[in-house]
Amino acid sequence: MRHVQRIVRPNGDVHLYFRKKGCPSHRLKAGWGTVELEAEVEALLKTYAPQKPIAGTIRAAIIEYERADLPGLAESTQYEYRLILKEFYQDLGALPASTITPAFLLKLRDAWATRGHRAANVRLQVLKNVCWRPMVAGLIQGDPFATVGQVRRPADAPEPHPIWPEGVFSTVLDAALEQRRFGLARAISIARYTGARREDIARIPRTARQNGRFSFLSGKRKVPVDIAEDPRLSAILDATPATQPLSEWQRTRTAAKRRTETTAITLAFNMDGRPYTADGLSQELEKLIQALRKAEKIDGADYGFHGLRHTRGVELALAGCTDAEGAAQLGHRSPNSFARYRRMADRVRLGEAASEKVARLQERRSS
Structure with missing residues (x-):
């Protein structure tokens, strides 16, 4: 059966598990080949089915950015940005775009800065890219990114790309x-x-x-x-x-x-x-x-x-x-x-x- 993995233990016991890429694994309770098993798998598929994003949310803006703008970047840049977009999708996705105000953005920047100045600045840039279309559509008032600057590189931080003598x-x-x-x-x-x-x-x-x-x-x-x-x-x-x-x-x-x-x-x-x-x-x-x-x-x-x-x-x-x-x-x-x-x-x-x-x-x- 699709999305069901059947494992036989050394003692002869049979365990069934729900397996689908991108979804957590679950041990199934129903028996092999039963109607109850089909219903149990169907319920799990509905639980983890991708939900259509609500218009006007950051999640919707992320999806549009991935479709229209991200493919034009270099492959290495796309790889780095996708990791950050996945983070945004989970942490910020459900929020309406209007949440992105200077005050909210400053809190985000300061929280990201605990990971280092580059981590904060890259995330600010990616979020700015994502929010460009909502700003044009008027879902975000003004340009909050113009108010909140990037995190300064610490004076004692080593040069990340030193010149070669x-x-x-x-x-x-x-x-x-x-x-x-x-x-x-x-x-x-x-x-x-x-x-x-x-x-x-x-x-x-x-x-x-x-x-x-x-x-x-x-x-x-x-x-x-x-x-x-x-x-x-x-x-x-x-x-x-x-x-x-x-x-x-x-x-x-x-x-x-x-x-x-x-x-x-x-x-x-x-x-x-x-x-x-x-x-x-x-x-x-x-x-x-x-x-x-x-x-x-x-x-x-x-x-x-x-x-x-x-x-x-x-x-x-x-x-x-x-x-x-x-x-x-x-x-x-x-x-x-x-x-x-x-x-x-x-x-x-x-x-x-x-x-x-x-x-x-x-x-x-x-x-």
Whole structure:
């Protein structure tokens, strides 16, 4: 019978359980094949049947957002947002949209802030996305999100995506090459010298390199990027294999057992010569970073692909790129997105200028 699992115990007793994906399990009381069993299962199905959301509730707004707006976001963003939407569906879904007032929103923000400033700010953003349509429809008065700001990042909080010093980049690159992780070495080089996101790097095809140009589609905002290939990137890509070569062990095995060497279709590839997933790429880099940190070859374990993107952004700003030029390089849709890198570069310049002044002061004192 559908949704009924029959389990026979070692002593011969038969137990029946209600099983349906997304529903809690229940032990059934009626006997196998009886009318009472069918009625019991039918009652449980009605209990857990999805209820049509009441118009004007946050639950209805969530469903509309998932249908109309969520599919347009990057896959990694969708995954994170769906977890938060599930939380909203359970905790806030039954409330009318008019409940979202500045006072109510402030209480929510402060409660979320106990999990960390990012947890609170992401939830504020997702809830704002959900409430956009109810605000347009007049179900929510004004824009309460304009009144309640985000939670400030604590001054003592570590940088979540630290910039890579040149020495760290060289150490990680050399380690990847020594371990014959050529695809990973290519991936971190692409991130360093183009600022591409890991999701983009995982699917950039070999044809992205044409006539000294490097072109790809920025996946998050679907922005085309077409830039002159950095000579430092060219040197690394030209010096590494275009696909993962067979190991000595694989070459000694019979053809029936060894891995077949195939031509990679992407510039970055895993140890099997196949394209990385975005998560797989991050995991491979994280394992390498952790091992190097444990061996005390680098100073931290928080270096990642987004930090390489920041590194490229600050480098562009230090080189004097305008916001529009930097945005075009990094695949931003709006020049305003590049302003953060210009501010970071300004701090670097100020720090270097201060160091130079101190050095000149020491020279004058010595003379």
